[in-house]
Amino acid sequence: MADNNQSKTAAGTAPGPEDVAKKAAAAAKQRLPEFRLVVLGWRWPGKSLTGNTIIGREEFRLERAAEFCVKRQTELQGRPVTVVDTPGWFSAQDTPLSYKQEIVRGASLCPPGPHAFLLVIPVGMFSEVDRARIEEHVSLFGERVWRHTIVVFSWAEVLRTISIERYIRREGKELQWVLEKCKRRYFVINNCVFGEHPQVERLLESVEKLVAEEGSSYDPEEVEKEEKPLDENENTSRNVRELGARPKRSSGPGSSNAMAVEAVSSE
Template sequence: MASVSSAPEMGEVGQAASHEAQRLPELRIMLLGKRWTGKCVAGNIILGRETFQTKITTGECVKKQGEVAGRQVTVVNTPDWREHDSVQETPEQVKQEIVCSVTLCPPGPHALLLVIPVGSVSERERRSVQEHLELLSERVWRHTIVLFTWGERLGDTTIEQHIERGGEELQWLVEKCGNRYHVLNNRNRGDGTQVTELLDKIEEMMAENRGDVFLTEKREGETEGEMKIVGEMPMIYEPVEEIEEINIPVRRRRNSITAPPFMSGGAAAEGSPGETAAQPEASSSEEKTVERPGAP
């Protein structure tokens, strides 16, 4: 009996050591959600200080950093959308900011937190959440955790009971995120365990994704580890062409920058991936006249 009971203890020690070995020194997190969900409060709880302004609504992403539980943590808060708005009703600037937010934590965020306050979710809200998250791609769900705020409203109800009673719309969102969720008690901000448990869940999700961070663009034949963020593709040179008469190679250069469909019709935000790089001035060598052989 002694040998049987000692085996699980050794296993538990090994699992704990393995978890410590897998702990990431840095975590990059994005917060997404509609208006009045408590995203700023959630960011402050995660970082352990009042760094996001909770009474100001901005149409731009805000990035804050700090050390949490021995990790360097980056939190990017994205602009929120109105509660029932479809993605077509959301201003272009907000959509651009959501898409470009990924570039604020290169090479990509470890986790996206879909912030939802404890309460009911209507079908219009569910559809609005889906449309706005999928601005980043349909693969966004495998890197997303539902973060319930205002957990104190649950009272004696467990979060599992709340999800079960929350209706098909809430259950759909949780299932879409791989049944990954966490609760923050906004009033008990001094409880550090709710933050460390969230960071542990992010690392568990990372292990499920084989260490892949979220990136916004995947090209055919690439794995996620080889993907590039939109707007960070290098200058690409076209194949060398030859002028038949004088047989001098000429090289032309162009920018290869991919932008989301909704960004193609308007000007990109300042400093965004849609911004076109300045073209270099022509060198004097390109202006020289080349004489043909045998010319007088």
């Protein structure tokens, strides 16, 4: 009788074959056969450099301001990865209409649509102007784009001993607004590290989680459905002095490896 009870107890704590099978099926369902990513952000090196970090080599040019989308592909863990780098927007002055149209075109370069938009925000001072610029340019894809957006913090090495959570709290309501719009999905990337690296694998896992939660990839026709015209005069930050996000000047040349970079979650 005692043996029987022990057997039941053991059976109650250990996963049975059906549980293992269900878990494996769920993991297989969440596993994407490929990744399609669109990178968004300011005209700072952090955006294109993030694309290079994912690809594992220098494919996106950093020394010039791109006016057109650039699409590059690689293979990670036996799965194709497509990264589209879009033209960066200006920090305070108006972004030309042609740039805005090209930014929107980026979503159509990885059919049937990107699994995720990576909104690159360099760690630094974050102001109302920065928030307004993000809203202005991300909204070009329609309101539903936020369901497919992950904030990627670049240049986080300047934080040194400050955690990303503390940085987010310190920057206040403007940055909080951005994170709330994308359901607080964010990731910290170290752009000093290239090639096969666990951080890229973790980023792709975050993309898989996003797709599992939202159920599908972004549909480029969302913009047409919402019929939101591109208006080059709609910039809300006109006549405001440039306060674009940038690394803090106090960062030192030896601080690049001072922060251990991990995927972070607010859950």
